Amino acid sequence: MKECFRIPTTGAFGDPIDENPSGAMMEAGFRSTGLNWRYQLFRVAACDLQDGLDGIRALGFSGLNLTIPHKITAVSYMEGLSESAALIGAINTILVKEGKLHGENTDGKGFVIGLRENGIFLAGKRLVILGAGGAARAISVECALAGAVHLTIINRTEEKGRELAALITENTSCTAEFIKWVEKVSIPACDILVNATNIGLYPDKSLPDIDYDTINQNMVVQDIITNPAYTPFLQKAGERGAHILDGQSMLIYQGALAVELWTGRKPDPEAMRMALIESFT
CATH class of the missing domain: 3.40.50.720 (NAD(P)-binding Rossmann-like Domain)
Structure with missing residues (x-):
């Protein structure tokens, strides 16, 4: 009998976010590693960022991507930053580990x-x-x-x-x-x-x-x-x-790096590319 029915969840915060094509691409990346993880898009206004980040922590998200307008503002809410993210002063990826938010930049x-x-x-x-x-x-x-x-x-x-x-x-x-x-x-x-x-x-x-x-x-x-x-x-x-x-090559490879950060497994960029192309057809 299956012991756990909870599916690990990731996603992206942005405003605007409806036009972001990354959902299908990221889930294809997860599948290419043999994992059944989910990736959802969330429209989060700048004034609601802190509440949103508190939410992913409370809900047990495994990770999160950030897009406009959150990449710089979110730095101040992190409990840890990678060396490159600290230098850049902006993050696009968050790893949630033991309830703490760690910022990275794969852009x-x-x-x-x-x-x-x-x-x-x-x-x-x-x-x-x-x-x-x-x-x-x-x-x-x-x-x-x-x-x-x-x-x-x-x-x-x-x-x-x-x-x-x-x-x-x-x-x-x-x-x-x-x-x-x-x-x-x-x-x-x-x-x-x-x-x-x-x-x-x-x-x-x-x-x-x-x-x-x-x-x-x-x-x-x-x-x-x-x-x-x-x-x-x-x-x-x-x-x-x-x-x-x-911009598709940058989107694919920054996404592949995020998948690897969250899962510890290298995804197939070509599988992600094909899913991205299909999302536009």
Whole structure:
């Protein structure tokens, strides 16, 4: 006779969250390890984050992902942080262990793995990052640690942009600078341009306000948005001849790292990829 009918539960907090396609992908990851775990999406407003985190502890969740707008705010509620999460100052993954919340960040690592799987290696590369929020911080730190030589942070809020540039310069061997995001800001010479904002996330069809004439065929341009996969930003970059990458690779690999953290088992990224593709059909 089966001894336990309780199914381990994980999920994600965000606002908005309805357009997030990660549920089917994450459960495919669990199945690929032989585990019957669940992953649910929860719309949690910024003002309700503490109550939500108390809830997952009380309900015995095994883990949680965080998306906009919680990645930075949630740090202060953790009882433990990984070394990289402490450096980044933002988390996207929580491990619940013996009733305590431990914060980790798999965003940047997933981004780096996704680039590598597409044949792009960061050693010696110059990057421009649009945004300075939680995802931008994770991507910037992990790219710097992976060998990037220079980062340019473009952000509307000067304080946050300068803080991120200083974080990179002071804690890695990579140099960094800040550029104020003004109307039709020019993109400086770089190898990789990343939109790390939520501009263009479904149902929003707007474009990051940059000078698209400064994008060229020698650049790799990636959007971290996954819905839609082919954003207006990527369409414009593709028209300029750039090599474009959507946000699905980052989503898959950050998710795979989270599954491994929670379960101790390595999931099959290809199974997760197929589930993600099917969720859009």
